[in-house]
Amino acid sequence: MKARIRKIATFLEETQREMDRQVSPPTRRAAAVAVIENPLAGRYSEDLSELMAIGEELGELLTARAVAALGIAGPSAESYGKAAAVGENGELEHAAAILHPKLGTPVRRVLGKGAALIPSSKKRGGMGVVLDIPLGHKDAAFVRSHFDGMEVRLNDAPRANEIMVAIAVTDSGRPLARVGGLTKDQIKGEDGLR
């Protein structure tokens, strides 16, 4: 393993009632977060390939953890998202190197498909920073019921020389979704959009 991981945390949310109405079946989402050492903290490096390789490893590890938390097979996942928070001695581009070049392929391998772009966000912050992971349907970005976000936070991360990397996976959209738009049973799944 190239990544030096300090801790992994998994969050699972299940919403059973909303506005005093039953949500049936309950909506469920999981996020897996790894806190890793930033090998490039405190210096400028033109070459970010080390972080890209870490992204590839974490793509598989965190997706597998999130799917396991949901207790589903990968292909049953409906939406996904990714995010990273870089500690104060790192650069926003370090988060980009982890998230964009290589992380997506193993995520899609674990989930079976994933024609849509994996929505993402990134930031720099101190310990306890709040990270919003955007969520979108994995096969068709325009499925409106699945536009969402999941907040994660670890009180002791990221330290100055660390990066917090998060992947969220769901088996459902928003509770009581009712704003129209493309629905999941209308997905063509060809271009990743519709």
Next chain:
Amino acid sequence: MPGGYAMRELLGGAKAIVASTKKVGGPGTRLDVPVTHIHASYVRSHFDAMEVGVNDAPRADEILLALVMTTGGRIHARVGGLKAGEIKGEDGLR
């Protein structure tokens, strides 16, 4: 979302999906607004986000709505991928 169409019109025919996130929270909640290129979602230098928050909002009967726009991508962007100069601008993706 309907809001997205109004935004695209103001920006002159932007084609890409408007990246979004949402949550339920109390006053002072922090919101990471995801950011992508307005014409092509895959432009890697422009995958970014901006954190916003207002110390006294949203109150219990309020909604805090944020739109973010930029005039550039990330500082020192260097992770390859589709570049802004390579945009075809047909499908909103590339």
